[in-house]
Amino acid sequence: MLIQRQSTSLRHITTAHLAQTMSLLELTSAELRQKIESSLASNPALELVDQAFCQKCGRPLRSGSFCVACNRLHEATSEQPIVFLSTRSDFYTPRGSFDLETDNNEDDYTASSEQLPQYVLRQIAPELDEDERLIAAHILTSLDEDGLLPIPLVEIARYRSVTLTKAERVLRLIQHADPVGVGSPSPQQALLIQLEVLAETRPVPGLALQAVAQGLDLLSRKRYADLAHLLGVSKSQAQQIAQFIVDNLNPYPARGHWGESSNQRPALINSGVYYAPDIIISRLKETDDSPLVVEIALPIRGTLRINPLFVDALDNAPAEKSEAWKADLERATLLVKCLQQRNHTMVRMLQLLTHIQRQYILFGEAHLQPLTRASLAKSLELHESTISRAVSDKAVQMPNGHIIPLARFFDRSLHVRTALKNLIEKETLPLSDMDLVDLLALQGYSVARRTVAKYRSMEGILPAHLRIRRPQPGAVLMAA
DNA sequence: CTATGGCACGGATT
């Protein structure tokens, strides 16, 4: 009702409204959370009520997302997935006291509810003396939520009045602890350290180092052609290197690896800490015809709303403050509205998306339905750029626990590639690309010979004449 | 001569 009361005054800023709705859409829940936190801190008109409300009827709720009366879970069918906004704890990487004012208590790291810092510290504690422990604690509590160190190390050294060399030693230990690369000042450094550690246990393509060191921006922009040029190799080799990097490294150590490729041993990079997905999909029951349950991360626990006290205070506000307060209220209302809009769009999109890709979600990559953002936009009657934004950078946790980018749902060729992989795995005699074209055609996939070659190299599979007849489907990654 | 990789073009997608 509060919102309604303001809606008249809102009318004149609908353009701003739209603009902000869009920008909220493309944020991941973690990013959105930051935004909300900062708005909350700077805008007195906003208030966070530590109370959840049933998403159906709006009644106060003790746990879950629906009240008992509205609990529709039993109505779900295998056709109709259940999609709702959720505050389940998996979505939150607890990062405890991060108050801007009071982060001067690095000393009592044990008292903090942070998990990553503790986890790292426990690993390296034996190698540290008392002083160094304090430095480590300082560094670890300063990490941002990606596990990177946003402030210069010198500053910490100066603050702790120790030499930079000493601080560096500590940082180095931290970086080599489990999530490898944690505490690095930049994603690039994190990657370099991960390569270094990785190289201790298995061969790493030498060019990967160069790619990260010199071509990182090309890499992240997927400018493989330029990257290839930089490294002096072919484009597809460059792509293979990029693939290797994506598969094995993680520029944001505090996030878990962006799953898939089950043959990756999680020991090294993975840890108790993982990147909280934006969406979690699970089954209601263990059966194959079970309805899907889709939970969309709410960026914050509790409910964000306009503070009623603030509205009351507005009436008898001192004249000179009145304007500023009104502005605050407007911004706050806007944010709340946009948030609702974002949630609504996400729910609608996921509903349809999970319905279409049900087979893929349950039975794996071979069943991915080729789907474009455009067609989804059309059936939802949304603009395609809306879908693009809603999809970009989001992470989904699948029923099998893997965390993948939401964009994977729109892969145009994944099903063909997996069919291809299967064929090659089952082959007794190495099949040439031409043979593969025919076999794929038999399965209903018509692709050109050249395309088969491309898919092969995407999957890191060697050409026929270099494959052995052994049934050894292991991960052949690089051919030097 | 056959199997593959490189490059580049055109249409689809974002």
Next chain:
DNA sequence: AATCCGTGCCATAG
């Protein structure tokens, strides 16, 4: 408007 992706043609390796 920018980018991605499948394909055709040609060069090269085996």
